[in-house]
Amino acid sequence: MYPSTPNKGQPYRIEVLSLLLSLTVGVWALQFFNDEPGAAGPGICSDSSKRERRLALHDTHWRTDHRAFIAHAGGGINGVTYTNSLEAITSSIARGYRLIELDLLVSSDGYIVAAHDWKTFRQRTGREVLAAEDQALSLSDFRARKIDDLFTPVDEQMIRGLLLQHPDLIIVTDKITDFPTLARALPLPERLVVEVFSPKDFVAAKLAGITHPMLSVGDLAGSFDFIRSNAVGHLAVSTRELLRCPGAAARLIESGVVVFSFTSNDADFMAKYLRSHVSAFYTDFWNVSTGRCDHGSCAPPTAGKTSTTGAQ
Template sequence: MKNPYYTLTVALLSIVIVISFGFWFWKSPLNADCIDVSPTSAPGPAPEMDAVVSSEVDPPYVRYHNEFDRLECCLDIAHAGGAYLGQPYTNSLEALERNYGLGRRVFEVDFAPTCAGQIVLAHDWKNRGRVRPTLNEFRTELSDHGLTGMTLQELVAWLAARPGSKLVTDTKYPDVQLALLSHLEAASSKQFVRDQVVIQVYSEAEIDAPYLRDQAKILTIYKMGRITPEMIGTIAMSSDIIALTIPETFAKKHLAALRKDLTTLPIYVHGSPSRINSLEYQSFLNNLGASGFYHE
């Protein structure tokens, strides 16, 4: 017959082992799926930041406004009409309606020509092998994605019915750029265009074009090739542009120097959606002297 004390000791040791193993298993990574590690809110995509945005940057704080004549940050420019359901570059009626409803009032819109010369809202025709569509093809291709394509005339009517709205033009097509102002005036009036339209220009020569003499203009440098901050400063200070727009890659290197020379000129920044839409990045560029952003 076994010693009763031996039996009791074995039983107690068994209980200790079971309890210890249970505690270890509860804390073990093997059981991590049982631990609630859910974030309090769904995380957004991490911005593609690099070393230039360091811990020295102030916490992200960006206050938007809709006024071109304000130097301080940040003019809110809805790029390509603004995003719609997370999708950039649509230039669609749905994007315009959505972003106007959010309180945005300044809309940068891309213009492209159809094969018959009609001017429509589109970034370019790269997805069609650079072949210009008919107006019907343009509308159909957008409607297949649940979007409404617009002509320049339809955009003008939309703007006229939206108090406070402003248009910033953009186009990759020189033939459209040359005809844009006259088409806008024909669809509305010279007064409407002067009050609600800002034409983006792409060269020093275009700033001084006679047909743009009385028109509000922004110089955007993305088509100007190799250009230095000194060259930009000289052009800007001797012209009647109301603002300057630069790519974010250029801004990281040269915005601070530009701001020292151009103390009273608004400087706006554009870039890829994955970067320019980040509040942290906008805060960083604001600290360098940006006055606003083209963003989704």
């Protein structure tokens, strides 16, 4: 007796079904692993719809949470930004800020001072309206000037005094790359978050004794593997890059990285991304004590528009 003849169409159908099943499982696995925190891949920038995002907009506590806001360049004062002045810092502290960002430079005689850049500082202090050079001033010349004829420039001695006067104050720096001078001038490493602009500077800051270097990145996806493999604890990113690559920001937040984003005064925008994608926003006119914006340039909470900028 010969064996019974099998149905010739059955093996073909089984093979096709097996192939389709394998492809389906493969695609699902690829999506799954790309969606896991710490796994960089083509989909790293996309936000997973599987993740539950609790919008802070429905939680009024974020509005007065001092951990959610950074006073940008000392904070806005009298409708003016980028003063890095004593009056701006004092006003920000009174409005509930405990994270104060300052643009820091080194004077010609080796002292830490707060200014965005020397050219702008010279212009805003009225002595050199047409200043073309970014040339450092001495500490005594820096101290003798007034910003916009109103505001007091801040130097390292004033910053040390503010840190001693306010034990919960944290200084977030920008611009400075002379890490040894910074570590000497402000010997309170646990209360400094120092922005750096390259992996090389990240390592250099660590070697200089900076406890909390914060890597500033313009490409979240491209920097993702370095951030994870080098235990970067703090990250600075523009709102523009946050909007372009929210998935990477969310994954980093989930893995414990502190993500600071610059700069927004828009309540709706901050509410949408705080906690799920951003740890704290640099902002100019937010009043942490009252939980609202103090300036007309801020977008109203019901506007539904993002009033953001990539400037820092």
